[in-house]
Amino acid sequence: MTQVGVIGIGDMGSGLAKNLIANGFETWGIDLLAARQQAFGDMGGRSAASVADVGRNAQIVFVMVMKGAEAHEVILGSGGLAETMAPGGVVLLTATIKPSEARAIGDALDGRGLHLIDSPVSGGYPGAQGGTLTMMAAGTDAALAQARPVMEAVSASIHRVGTAPGDGQTVKACLQSLIGAQFSATFEAAALAAKAGVPGQVILDVFSTSSAGCGVVNNALEKIIDRQFEGTGSHINTMHKDLTISMSLGEELGVPLHTAAAAMQVFHAGRTRYPDGDNWTCTRVIEEIVGAELHRNSAKVTR
Structure with a gap:
């Protein structure tokens, strides 16, 4: 079974988690708010104690935070995904941040053994909860092939819009x-x-x-x-x-x-x-x- 992570399980991330769980993926998640963490556990998710905990347990991780600095921290900070995910894992950057911030994250990940798919989403709360999001995905052929089953669990339309970080943003x-x-x-x-x-x-x-x-x-x-x-x-x-x-x-x-x-x-x-x-x-x-x-x-x- 593919193990998937969701970092940020608010209005959008909770929808991702809901549909991942419904499609049979073991889903690990974390959020700063205890109420969101509780709701995630109630829907059948595996509550993580830290970002590092998500990284150690998931092969593919959605990053659904609010700001570029937050995305940078959970991916590249101490105990972040770059340090804790096994080589060959995929980071799905579904947060909406500046293209320059996505490029900076991609540059810093280069040579770290992980794939980055820059794929912000559209569809809002209804799309996230209904599993009908539109994804604007930029990544390598290998990364997209590996992540496609997981992406299809949360999206009705997956568009390949480029190959490099920043293209999706x-x-x-x-x-x-x-x-x-x-x-x-x-x-x-x-x-x-x-x-x-x-x-x-x-x-x-x-x-x-x-x-x-x-x-x-x-x-x-x-x-x-x-x-x-x-x-x-x-x-x-x-x-x-x-x-x-x-x-x-x-x-x-x-x-x-x-x-x-x-x-x-x-x-x-x-x-x-x-x-x-x-x-x-x-x-x-x-x-x-x-x-x-x-x-x-x-x-x-x-x-």
């Missing part, structure tokens, strides 16, 4: 610049409809069956009109961080990202006003400005 940065723009346009359209007195269900029905309808827009509208602004598995900090990465790449390459920059400001406002909210909470900031809220069966004037 670059594609993800491009994708997030688009998704950020879709989000911010949806938030503004929802506030416009609220101020005009159009019920949310009408907007959802029309948008979802139009050429503008897509998973991003439809899901965001569902959350807005049902006033679900927290606890939906899509914390605003994550998208804010991802847009920061997109903007950084644009600056590095000299590419103007006017729309992504506007989305960045929308998310910045949302995170400042509602730091515990999810992505859709940005709509509340605009609604407060215009004095109206979009509900499923009505548009509510608040002042």
